[in-house]
Amino acid sequence: MPASRHFCQKVPQATPVAVFKLSNDFKEDPNPMKVNLGVGAYRTDEGQPWVLPVVKKVEKLIVADNRLNHEYLPILGLPEFRSSASKIALGEDSPAIQESRVGAVQCLGGTGALKMGAEFLRRWYNGNDNMKTPVYVSAPTWENHNSVFANAGFKDVRPYKYWDAEKRGLDLDGFLGDLETAPKHSIFVLHACAHNPTGTDPTHVEWMQVAEVMKRRKLFVFFDSAYQGFASGCLDKDAWAVRNFVTQGFEMFCAQSFSKNFGLYNERVGNLTIVARDADNVRRVLSQMEKIVRVTWSNPPSQGARLVAITLNRAELFAEWKDNVKTMADRVLLMRASLQAKLQALGTPGTWDHITQQIGMFSFTGLNPKQVEYMIKERSIYLMASGRINMCGLTTKNIDYVAKSIHETVVNVQ
Amino acid sequence: LANVIADFIMPCEAGWLFSVIYCLYLLLDVSISLPDCFSSWWSEVQMGPPDPILGVSEAYKRDTNPKKINLGVGAYRDDQGKPYVLSCVRKAEAQIAAKKLDKEYLAIGGLGDFTKACAKLALGDDNEVIKSGRNITVQTISGTGSLRIGANFLSRFHTEARDVYLPKPSWGNHTPIFRDAGMQLKAYTYYDPKTCGFDFQGALNDISKIPEKSVIMLHACAHNPTGVDPRPEQWKEIADLVKKRNLLVFFDMAYQGFASGDIDRDAWAVRYFIEQGHNIVLSQSFAKNMGLYGERVGGFTVVCKDAEEAKRVESQLKILIRPIYSNPPMNGARIAATILNTPDLYKEWLGEVHGMANRIITMRELLVANLKKEGSTRNWKHVIDQIGMFCFTGLKPEQVERLTKEFSVYMTKDGRISMAGVTSGNVGYLAQGIHAVTK
Numbered sequence: 001m002p003a004s005r006h007f008c009q010k011v012p013q014a015t016p017v018a019v020f021k022l023s024n025d026f027k028e029d030p031n032p033m034k035v036n037l038g039v040g041a042y043r044t045d046e047g048q049p050w051v052l053p054v055v056k057k058v059e060k061l062i063v064a065d066n067r068l069n070h071e072y073l074p075i076l077g078l079p080e081f082r083s084s085a086s087k088i089a090l091g092e093d094s095p096a097i098q099e100s101r102v103g104a105v106q107c108l109g110g111t112g113a114l115k116m117g118a119e120f121l122r123r124w125y126n127g128n129d130n131m132k133t134p135v136y137v138s139a140p141t142w143e144n145h146n147s148v149f150a151n152a153g154f155k156d157v158r159p160y161k162y163w164d165a166e167k168r169g170l171d172l173d174g175f176l177g178d179l180e181t182a183p184k185h186s187i188f189v190l191h192a193c194a195h196n197p198t199g200t201d202p203t204h205v206e207w208m209q210v211a212e213v214m215k216r217r218k219l220f221v222f223f224d225s226a227y228q229g230f231a232s233g234c235l236d237k238d239a240w241a242v243r244n245f246v247t248q249g250f251e252m253f254c255a256q257s258f259s260k261n262f263g264l265y266n267e268r269v270g271n272l273t274i275v276a277r278d279a280d281n282v283r284r285v286l287s288q289m290e291k292i293v294r295v296t297w298s299n300p301p302s303q304g305a306r307l308v309a310i311t312l313n314r315a316e317l318f319a320e321w322k323d324n325v326k327t328m329a330d331r332v333l334l335m336r337a338s339l340q341a342k343l344q345a346l347g348t349p350g351t352w353d354h355i356t357q358q359i360g361m362f363s364f365t366g367l368n369p370k371q372v373e374y375m376i377k378e379r380s381i382y383l384m385a386s387g388r389i390n391m392c393g394l395t396t397k398n399i400d401y402v403a404k405s406i407h408e409t410v411v412n413v414q
Numbered sequence: 415l416a417n418v419i420a421d422f423i424m425p426c427e428a429g430w431l432f433s434v435i436y437c438l439y440l441l442l443d444v445s446i447s448l449p450d451c452f453s454s455w456w457s458e459v460q461m462g463p464p465d466p467i468l469g470v471s472e473a474y475k476r477d478t479n480p481k482k483i484n485l486g487v488g489a490y491r492d493d494q495g496k497p498y499v500l501s502c503v504r505k506a507e508a509q510i511a512a513k514k515l516d517k518e519y520l521a522i523g524g525l526g527d528f529t530k531a532c533a534k535l536a537l538g539d540d541n542e543v544i545k546s547g548r549n550i551t552v553q554t555i556s557g558t559g560s561l562r563i564g565a566n567f568l569s570r571f572h573t574e575a576r577d578v579y580l581p582k583p584s585w586g587n588h589t590p591i592f593r594d595a596g597m598q599l600k601a602y603t604y605y606d607p608k609t610c611g612f613d614f615q616g617a618l619n620d621i622s623k624i625p626e627k628s629v630i631m632l633h634a635c636a637h638n639p640t641g642v643d644p645r646p647e648q649w650k651e652i653a654d655l656v657k658k659r660n661l662l663v664f665f666d667m668a669y670q671g672f673a674s675g676d677i678d679r680d681a682w683a684v685r686y687f688i689e690q691g692h693n694i695v696l697s698q699s700f701a702k703n704m705g706l707y708g709e710r711v712g713g714f715t716v717v718c719k720d721a722e723e724a725k726r727v728e729s730q731l732k733i734l735i736r737p738i739y740s741n742p743p744m745n746g747a748r749i750a751a752t753i754l755n756t757p758d759l760y761k762e763w764l765g766e767v768h769g770m771a772n773r774i775i776t777m778r779e780l781l782v783a784n785l786k787k788e789g790s791t792r793n794w795k796h797v798i799d800q801i802g803m804f805c806f807t808g809l810k811p812e813q814v815e816r817l818t819k820e821f822s823v824y825m826t827k828d829g830r831i832s833m834a835g836v837t838s839g840n841v842g843y844l845a846q847g848i849h850a851v852t853k
Contacts, residue, residue, distance in 0.1 A: 007572045007627075007662070008693070008718050014729035017736060020522070041518060049516035063511055069497045070746075071489060072707045075468055108555065108739035115738050124459050147737035220455070251455050265519045266744035277454035287462035294465055294587060295594040296738065298558035302708035303745035 018143065019384065026382045034380035035398050037389040040196065040361050041265055042328050045395045050328070052263045054320040058307050068306070073299045075290045077106020077271075081305040084312035085271035088235060089192075089225060089242055089254050096246050096275050103274040103282040105289050106300045110226045110257025111144060113272040114189075117222060117253040118152035119292045120285070125220065126185045131155050134186040136178065138162035140386060142196045145189055145224070160188065163198045168354040168366055170200050172209070179213040188214065192225035192254065193238040194360020197388035201231070201359050207241045211248050221245055221252035229261040231359045233329035235322065251276050258308050260361065261325050267304030328392075332361060335394040342403035349410055363389050367409065374413045379405040466586050467826055474824040482822035483840050485831035488638065488803045489707055490770055493837045498770070500705045502762040506752040515748075520741045522732040524553020528747040531754035532713035536667060536681055536698055543688060547721035550728040552735070553742045556712040557668045557699030558587065563714050564664060564695050565595035566734045567727075568629060572662060575627040581605070581617075583828060585638045585666070588631065602630070605640045610796030610808050612642045618655060626660040634667035634696075635680040636802020639830035643673065643801050649683045653690050663692050668699040673802045675771035677764060693717045700750050702803065703767050709746025770834075774803065777836040781805075784845030792852060805831050813851040821847035 016024075022038040044050045062068060076082065082104035087097065096102050107113040122130045131153050137145040139159035149157045160182070161174025179188070190210075195201055202210060214221060223242050231238045242254055258269040272289075276282045293299070311317045340355040355363055367375065367387040375381045381402060383389045394402060464472065470486030492498045523529065533544055533551040543549045554560035568578075578597045580588050581604035589599050602624065603616030624630060632652075637643055644652060656663060665684050673680045687694055693716075700711040714731070718724040735741070753759045782794045797805050809817070809829035817823045823844060825831045836844060 007574065008716065008723050008727055011571050011723070011726045011730055013726045014733045016729070017522070017732065049518050051514075051517055055517075059511065063507060069499050070503070070706050070708050071497050072468075072487070072701075074472075075465065108743065111736075111740040112738070125455060127458075144736060144740065151734075151737040259519075264517055266517050266741070268739060268741075268743040276456055281454045281456040281459070284459045284461050285456050288459055290465065291462050291590075294468075294558075295591045296559070296562055297555040297710065298587070299468075299708070299710075301555075301710045301743040301745065304743065 022382050022384065025376075029380050029382075031380035033398075033401055035382065035393055035402055037381060037383040037393040037402075040260070040390055041392065042260065042263060042361070043392045043395070045331065045397075047393075047395050047398070050263055052321070052324040054311055054317055054324050055263060055307060057320070058310050058317065061310065062303075062306060070302065073106070073302050073305070075293050075299050076104070076286060077300045078302065078305040078309055080313060081309040082106050082271060084309055085256055085258070086273040088228065088312065089239055089256055089271075089273050090246060090275070091236065091239065091243055094243065094246060100279040101276050101282055103276070103286045105272040105274070105286070105293065106305050107255075107270040107272050108268040108297065108300060109259055109270040110224065110255050111148065111270070112268065112297075112300075113255035113257070113270040114145070114148045114224060115152065115296070116272050116289060116292060117255055118149050118154065119296075120289055121187060121220070121222075121253075122153045123292075124285075124288060125187070134158055134183055136160040136182060136186055136188045138189070138191065138195070140197055141189070141191075142224070149189075162195075163200065163364065165366070168351075168364070169357075170202055170206065172202070172206055175202075176209060176213055179210065179217065179219065182217065182219060184218050185220065187220040187222055189222050189224055190241070192223045192228065192242050193240075194227035194231035194362070196226065196360070197362050197384065197386055198364040199358030199360050199362045200354075200364070202241070204240065204244070207244060211245055211250070215248065215250070221250045223252065223254040225254055226257040227260055227360050228256070229322070229325040230329055230332070230361060233326040233333070235325070246275055251281075258304070262308055262311075262321070264304045264307065267307070268301055269304035269308055332391045335391045335399065336363070338396075338399055339391075339394060339403060342399065343406060346403060346407045348403075348407040361390055361392055363391055365389055365406070367406070371409045371413045374409050375405060379409070381405050470824050470826055477822050477824070479822035481840075481843055483824065483835060483844060485823060485825040485835040485844075488702060488832050488834065490702060490705060490803070490834040491837065493773065493839070495835070495837050495839065498705055500763065500766045502753050502759045502766060503705060503749055505762070506749045506756070506759055509752055509756075510748055517744070520553070520744055520747075522552075522735050522741050523728065524742045525744065525747040525751055527755060528711075528751040529553050529713060531751055532698060533715055535677065535754060536670065536684055536696060536713075536715065537688065538678070538681070538685055541685070541688070543717055548718045548724050549715050550718065550724040550731065551713050551715040552728070552731050553747050554697075554712040554714045555739070555742060556701050556707075556710040557666070557697055558591070558712075559710065559742075560697035560699070560712040560714040561588065561591050561666065562595065563731065563734055564697055565592045565597060567716070567731060568662075568664075568695070569596040570734070571730065572627075572629065575625065575629065575662075577625070578629040578631060578664070579621075579624055579661075580631045581633065581637070583639060584631065584633070586826070588666075597629070600624075600628075604637075605642060605806065607808065610640075610642075610806060611799065612644055612648070614644065614648050618651065621652065621655050621659065621661075624659055624661060628661055629664050630656060630661045631664045631666060632683070634665045634670065634684050636669035636673035636804070638668065638802070639804050639826070639828055640806040641800025641802050641804045642806070644683075646682065646686075649686060653687050653692065656687075657690065657692065663687055663694040665694055665696045667696060669702055669802050670698065671703040671764075671767035672771055672774075675768040677767070688717060693719065700746070704750055704753065704763070706746045706749060709749065710743060711746035711750050774833045777833050777838075777841060778805065780838065780841045781833075781836060781845060784842050785849055788845050788849040790845075790849045790853065803832055803834050805833050807831055807848065809848070809852065816851045817847050821850070823847050
């Protein structure tokens with residue numbers, strides 16, 4: 001009997017990834033009033049995906065350019081993409097860039113960038129076997145953070161206090177406390193802006209406090225930047241924390257995603273920006289990154305990176321992109337304001353200021369699992385069990401229904 | 415800031431004192447993140463050596479000799495030495511552009527239209543496996559990504575055996591991929607340096623000793639790096655022996671269409687093994703046969719006992735994929751799916767693959783003819799007998815080094831050349847160089 005008959009027999013059914021199951025359930029729901037507040041992808045006011053106008057323009061340029069082909073990119077990716085992507089995160093005039101101590105690896109989306117960073121750290125950070133080095137992720141965090149680091153070989157992935165459910169805001173004391181008690185050299189995954197799933201970011205002062213402890217206790221800074229531009233509508237504002245940490249002299253990683261701010265979800269465009277002490281360190285780090293890339297995907301996909309590189313490197317296109325980003329961010333801000341106003345007008349029990357105070361695509365409504373289940377089953381409004389909603393799923397056409405549903409849920413279900 | 419420190423960080427008597435000191439620290443503008451004795455987290459990171467295969471192209475790029483030839487990477491070139499974008503690919507791209515599709519995330523397992531067509535291409539439209547739904551095929555990041563997912567899957571679930579047996583030699587990247595996934599690498603005899611051909615008896619001997627349940631890697635066609643493939647009767651005996659030894663078969667098919675020019679002929683071994691009852695795992699790449707190198711288009715297939723098992727396996731493959739890159743890139747898969755699913759594009763594609771394979775066969779013949787013309791008395795028959803993109807010349811590392819240094823001919827140390835890099839324009843010069851270092 002062939003060998004594989006034996007081993008596949010024992011392969012158990014895995015539980016589906018929650019966010020995709022939610023989308024599936026939504027698709028199958030026949031209720032015409034249904035609303036999908038699950039997956040983190042931008043939607044227009046018509047509830048449709050939005051291919052950015054600048055992306056359409058650049059795609060046409062690419063198709064028309066006969067000099068372009070489908071040859072392999074270098075292992076670390078398209079050079080013009082890597083450098084312009086890092087500039088977006090760190091700023092054109094970043095001292096680190098000017099001092100040639102910034103490197104980058106083009107990766108498959110933000111996930112791929114986190115993966116590469118994690119694999120590198122496990123091999124090379126602080127001695128060369130970091131399986132036991134603690135990796136801290138915020139409580140709560142994007143659920144895939146845990147898997148990325150665990151799969152990269154880290155055996156000790158722990159939460160750091162972040163969300164205060166009672167006051168519906170940042171648990172700064174808890175956060176700083178965990179930073180103080182973390183074993184030295186622990187790795188911390190920080191959300192650069194628009195924290196997923198809570199939408200709650202530290203203020204500038206709070207970031208500086210975080211930085212102070214991390215510096216003193218020699219903790220490793222690993223930023224996850226998936227929403228630059230999406231939080232405030234302004235790229236520079238959203239990069240404040242990352243840039244401040246660079247100014248403070250940290251060596252760090254920043255995993256960047258262009259899925260949301262370029263709307264290039266399925267092209268898998270990401271960049272791992274590496275800030276090191278000097279150019280020599282960058283060089284050696286990149287050479288080892290190549291080894292990791294080679295046994296994972298050999299070299300990254302070219303289409304998305306090409307598109308982003310062309311856009312970032314041409315003034316008119318860059319300006320148009322920033323405008324497109326602002327369009328998206330503004331619609332989100334409008335929906336936040338609108339939802340909050342409606343809940344207040346309805347007199348929905350509880351305070352709803354957090355809806356407008358939170359930043360980015362997501363809002364942690366504060367709805368509990370029973371209430372979430374009610375929303376899904378009774379109202380066909382799909383949101384994550386954590387109470388996270390994607391603001392982009394709201395439109396001027398469905399916001400009344402959603403507001404009324406939240407009101408009814410909060411009143412009837414405890 | 416002093417208040418912040420006193421109130422939040424150190425709410426104690428010492429807090430104020432520390433806050434004063436800290437403010438002085440800031441005023442003095444001391445900005446070290448790490449004490450001087452610890453200059454960088456990366457001080458101990460060694461400089462990695464260049465990749466043996468991709469490093470060749472990078473060295474080639476740096477060379478200023480106008481006669482330089484790149485015979486390193488297996489990337490097809492036309493007779494002008496230029497990259498070749500297939501006409502069916504351009505047409506598919508135009509069709510796709512006209513559809514104005516969105517850019518929403520693909521499912522973790524990839525584009526359904528692609529994965530179905532990918533499986534059909536390998537196994538044949540009417541294959542019983544596909545009809546009964548007992549295969550699971552996921553979209554992967556080209557061949558490398560497919561091998562990696564496969565390696566991870568075996569490492570996690572095929573716990574009865576840790577060993578993967580590669581043919582000697584095999585593609586250089588096989589070893590690090592499996593090793594990084596936690597498997598152990600062993601080898602079975604394959605290439606006969608005396609004949610520059612297949613060491614059939616040697617292979618059978620070694621395979622007969624492989625412990626049960628081990629994984630055996632087979633190159634479906636156009637063996638990389640040697641270009642040496644078993645004949646159908648030899649494949650039959652191998653299949654028999656592998657069954658007797660109860661081995662798990664991992665097929666790597668990166669050149670379907672490129673070996674003989676015929677899609678079905680090149681997939682013959684894969685289909686035969688399945689017919690014989692082997693539930694194989696299979697990696698496919700569309701880098702070469704569709705020229706989609708940089709778009710990273712590939713597939714990984716597990717042939718299971720039945721559809722229920724396939725569902726379980728699928729769920730686990732998704733768990734493996736998600737923490738690496740979440741979901742695969744759309745562009746290349748969309749192009750491949752369009753070609754495979756549109757009859758006239760598919761027909762055009764078959765013609766273009768045939769054309770590429772033919773050009774390579776012609777170059778093989780030309781190279782041998784030119785070597786004879788140069789006066790070489792060595793036996794170069796293997797150059798014509800070998801199949802696919804690569805030729806294992808038989809050159810030794812010192813000879814390769816000379817060829818690179820003195821003639822700017824770039825190839826891998828093992829003597830492998832990519833025939834795709836040979837053109838009617840450079841074949842004469844190449845023959846000169848090879849003859850010079852081997853006479």
